[in-house]
Every structure is written in structure tokens, then in C-alpha cells.
Amino acid sequence: MISRAAASEAPLVHRFRAMGGPCELRLYGAHALAAARAAQAEVERLEAKFSRYRADSLAARINASAGDAAGVEVDAETARLLDYAETAWRESGGRFDLTSGILRRAWNFKAARLPSRDEVAALLPLIGWDKLVWRAPHLVLPRAGMELDFGGYVKEYAADLAAAKCRELGVRHGLVDLGGDLAVIGPHPDGRPWRVGVRDPRAPERALLHLALTGGGVATSGDYERCMIVDGVRYGHILDPRSGWPVAGLASVTVTAGACLLAGTLTTSAMLRGVHGGAWLDALGAASVWVDAEGRVGGALARPARASTKRAAPRATRAAPLP
């Protein structure tokens, strides 16, 4: 679906569905159309490669090797993604963990059924990055039943790669939006920043505040999308790989960083720290805005608006400069 507004100043808007959500590219310039097609192809390539739902994907091949001591040999891109995952696992104190996906075998949010302690405990021996043998390019999932789930960061990575692809093809001004994960190619041609609303988790139709972006990436994690209430207790879908049980505390976190991938890793890791997530981001010096379960708003991006959180005035914030 391609539409181009009449005014020559308007960007090309290219929409498609991928990675389980709506995607939108807004690109300026003569190369916009070619870049949009290439960027979409890039996103689709990554989806095909890392989706665990596709039997022919690399992710499926890796997971099929679980229990086989010979393991699998992976390509360079996957190796770099695995290296990154290892770093993120270490830096998040073991919270950001690609092996935690199998907890969904016990936690079925659609059925709203609480798993037994034994059910969860039975999965824990199959969870933990440290249980893998990863020596590039060789990956071994030593125990049958182990799985890697790239879903935790491939969408953010895809947003960055799509933006890089557009730049490579000559686009200097544009924005990549993959289901809420954003990568900025460059500001509007006149230098104006992209204005991006951060959704208020307590009233999703309303913007909590607006970010003004000229570069870098933005990612958001929320606990409001999926949850279940059993016996009056709310169980969110943010599951701690170390215990197998949900972590509560934060309703939503948005982070701006030098790349969407970085922003996504930070939001995920912060959510997994529960009530301490916001303080953790602040301590890192990350540019974030978070809303906790009690509705308190915090983070470096929200600070001037803290006094009146009901209708935060739009303010200009740059994506966090790279360290």
C-alpha cells in the first residue's frame, strides 16, 4: 500500500504488516519508493529468518537442535545477535534472556489459567542463557526442550536495519515505525524533528507526552497489553526468567536511545526490574519516561511535566545521544 500526497514536501507513506503488527515508513526524497521497498524486504527477511512460528526459519532450526550435543552453526548476522543477547543478559542481571520464551508453555494468558508452582518450576531447568554453549559460530542447546525466542529484540533490530537500508539508498529524512518501535532516519527536510506521542497506559487513546526526534530510536514496553486477573490478582505478561513468575511494578516504559535495539533492550530490562525499573534507567542515564502501577510518571524525559501528569505539555527532547 503506497500513497503519496500531492504536495512535493509531503513524505511517502508506505504501510505494510510484518512482525505481528502494523508497520509504517515515512520517507522523503527521490529515493523514497525504492528505499521503502528495500526496507520492507529487509523486515520480511528478518521475520522469515527469526520467527519461531515458521518451520523453515533459522530460529526453528536452532530450536530443533535442542538436546543435540553437536549443536548448530550460525551465520555471521545471527552470531552478532547472539553476542548482543549475551551482553544484554549479563547487563540486565540475567533478566533479558532469549531462553525464557518457553514459559509460555505454563503461562497461557488467553485461557486466564494460573499455572501451578510445579509447572513453572519444571521449566526452569530449561531456562537460562548460561546453560547454552555459545562459542561463535557454534551454538549448542544442551537440553531437549530448550528454545531461543528472538522475538524479544528482532523487531527493534529490524527497525534499525530498515532505517540503515533507507539511508544506504539515499534517504536522508524519514522515520521507520514497526508496530511502535521507531528508528529515525533523519529529521524532516526542513530540520524539524519528528513528533512522536507516548501513549498513556492508563488511557491508551491519549498521549502522555510528545517526543521530538531527529535521530536514534524509540521503544516502548507495556504491561497493559496482555494480562490476566485470577482471584482478584493481576498477573502481567512480563515474566522473570529467573523465577518464572510475572514481575509487577511498571505499567509502561519508553526509552529513546542511539538505536531502536538499544532502546528496546533497556525497556525490556527495566520492566523486568519491576518497581525499581525506573530508578535503574535513571541511574544508567537513559532517556526514559515510565508509568508505574500506581500511575506515577517518571524518567528523564518526563521530568519537567511531573508536576501535572494529567496533561503533560509537549516538549522537545532529542533522542538520547550515544554515549
Place this chain on the structure above:
Amino acid sequence: MRDKQQQRARTLRRAAERACARDARRGRGTLAILTTSALALIPGLAEQAAAQSAENGWSLQYGYSMYSEGSVPASKVSAGSRDRYDIDTHQFKLAVPIGSHISLGFDVGYEKMTGASPWLIEPDLAGKPMVVMTGASIADARTDFLGSVSFIGEKSRTSLTGGASIEDDYTSINFGFGREKDFNQKATTFSWGVGFSTDESDPESTSFTPTPSKHTKKSGTFSFGLAQVIDRASVAQTSLTLQYADGYLSDPYKLVSAGGVNLKDHRPGTRTQIAWLTRYRRHFERVRGSLHADYQFNWDTWGTIANGIELGWHQELFELFELAPSIRYYTQSDADFYAPYFAAGLSADQSASSDYRLSPYGAIAFKLRADVDVSSLVKLPHARIGMQYEHYQSGKEFALGKVGTENPALVDFDVMMVTLMTGF
């Protein structure tokens, strides 16, 4: 293929480590480490990080060098001390950012010289030129200061400099203006600059100088150059520098032997010089080494033409060590008014010099340099220790053209240097 990708990742990580040092120091280690790891994954991120790290930061450098000239062989000396110059140099360099677009620079150098220097050349009974050295050891010191203000724009840099070099008997004051502008998404950089210097020499009254008196000299320099990114792994730069000097350009401490009489070194009152420098850098990813190639051509109105070429290889080892051997070859023709000595005598006001620096010769220098990253040891950002050794040898046998008589005062020297560097 895989090796190449790993190397790329490693290179990127190195760049990132530099870029991330600031945040790591502020306890923002996690962010820095994640960024480093992401650099290997996302094209363009490394460039952004490099751009961020290249932004206005502070730096502090200290250098110490020991320069030592070889003594003159007894067979070439007719009188005076055979021990030539030893120079110890201390240098400090500080850059401080004021806001994000202004940088202040302060450089101070101090050098202490001891030893004897060539005074004049006279023929022995067989007509062979012999050098007469100054007798007792001369001790002198030179201090130089340089202050600069740079205005750093997104695509251009402008700087103003002012400096002075002070010795007991020589003072030089200089001013400069320089501007650099980027084109082509910073693939091309054009630079130009002008400089002005005014010097005053006040030779001490010694037995070596017949009639000491104050002399002045003024010079103006204009330079322009172009740097260009050639491909992913190579860059080149070429620049032309023109200098015009007017005033007392002779050496008050040197004499010439003319028809058995010793006269003052006497050079023309003006000199125009051109230096054309071309530099090339290429990185070889596979071996993680970089080639440095520099070529310089010089020409002046005194009749000297010089060619210099320097080739160096910078090899990265174990990610924090760098070893760089290099070789420099230099050759020059003599000035029109140069002769080791003037057998027939000289007419009044005729230019004449027997300075070995204006004689025809060639030189070869071998250098070895090592750089070690010590950031983690000393807990300072981008802390580096550089060590360099150079051996320089000159003679008529190295000259490009055929040289009849070699100046007996030609110099060989060794330099040891240590630099300590830190900064964001």
C-alpha cells in the same frame, strides 16, 4: 569472510570503547557496554558514535624527548669540541572545551640544549674541508607557548592561534588563522590558513661572533589543502604551503672561510619557499594494520630543492597495543650561494654560506613507535602511552644527485620520545 566480519566487529568495538569511556566513567557502564555490542549489529551506529566522540572534548598530553647528535669524527674536525648537541624537551598540550562549539588550546614547550655546534668550515693543507666547532659547551634554553581558540561547527572549523618562542638571544612571535570546511557529507575537506611571524635575534657577544647586533625578520605563510575519502579504507590529503620571509635570514653564529679570511655568514635578504605535502592512509582490515605514506616536495628561491618520502606501517596487536615501524628518506640540493669554503674569496655583499643545512646531501631515518592503551590500568579515559625511537643518518652518499664534496658538519642523531595522553 567470517574472519573479516569478526575483525569488523572488533574494530567497531574498539571505536565504541573510545566513544563510551565518558559514560563508563560516570557509572553508565551498562549503556556503554550495550551500545558497544550494538555497534557491531547496526550499520551507521558506529559512525554516529564516532561523531559523538569526535565532538568537543578535553585532552591533556605530555611529551618528553631526548635528542642526541652523534659526535663529529676526529678526521673531520680541525678545532673545537667534537661533542655536538643534546636536547631535552618537555611538551605539554591541553585542550579544554567551552560549551559544545568552542575549544581552547594551550601548548607549552621547554627545551634545554647543551653541546657544541659547527662554527665554520676551513680547508686543510690538502684542500679537504674541515669543520671548526665552537669550543666550550654552549648551554641554551628555549620556551615556546601557543594559545588557540577553535570554533567547531557542524561542517567547519575555524581557529585562531597566537604563540611565542623565546630564547636568550632569539624571540619569535607568531599569529595564525586557519579554516576547514567539509563538503560531500564530509568526504572532502578543504582547508586554508594564513600565518605571520616576526622574529628578533640578539646574538650574544661571544668570541665566535665578530660584531653582534640586533636583527629582525618577518615572514608570512599561506597554505591550502584538500583531504578526500577515497574508499572505505583509505584517505588522502594534499596541501601547498607558501612562505615569504624578509629580513635578516643569515646565521649570526656561523662564519665562512673565503680566501683564507673568515667572514660572516651572509644570505639573501628574502626567501620564498614552497612545500607540497601529500599524505595517504590505508587500512588493511584482514591484518588490522594501516599504511602511512607521505611525500613532500620543497622548492625555494635560494635554489634548494628537496624531496622527502616517509612510509610507515601501523600494526594493531592484541587490541591494545600498536607497533609502527617507519622509514623516511630525504634529499636536498644545495643553495646557490653555498660552498664548503670559498677558496677565491668573496666580493662585498656577495651571499655566502657554508652551513651544512644548505649543503647537498641525503638522509635516512628509521623509526619505531609503540602505543599502549593503559585506560584500564590508570583509570583515565583514553589513556595512552606512546614511545618512539628514531635514528637519523645523513651523508652525501644518500643524496639523489651526485655530490662532489660533502659538508663535514652533516649531522646524525638519535631521538627517544615518550608521550602520555588522556582525554575524552
Place this chain on the structure above:
Amino acid sequence: MRALKLAWLLGLCAGASACQHVEPWERNLLARPDMAWEVDDLAATQENHTYFSKEAAMPGGGVGGGGCGCN
């Protein structure tokens, strides 16, 4: 003089046309410290000063600092 300038300009043009377009984000190798024009500013200053005081040629590459007695 004139011939020199002409040769320089010709060299430039030939050089420029041989250049590949390198995107800013592909310049990570060029940003390496060992790809700098001078790996060590102080060592370069020192070297230039030494050559300047021992050889007839003046250092190129820009407008330098002050002179000296240079015995």
C-alpha cells in the same frame, strides 16, 4: 610555478574521479586512531621542529608555529 600548480590541479581532478562514494556510516575504519594524519601530535610537532632545524626544507601541511634560532 605555474606548471607546478597545474600539475597539482590535474592530480586532484584525477584523484577525485577515482574516489568511491563512502557513506558516513561506512567510515568506521577511517575513524581508527591509526588512520589519523598524525598518530601523536606532540611527536609530530617535535619531529617537524627537528627536521626544520636540520634541513633546508620547511615543514608542509599547514601554517606552523614560531621559528627559532636553531643552532
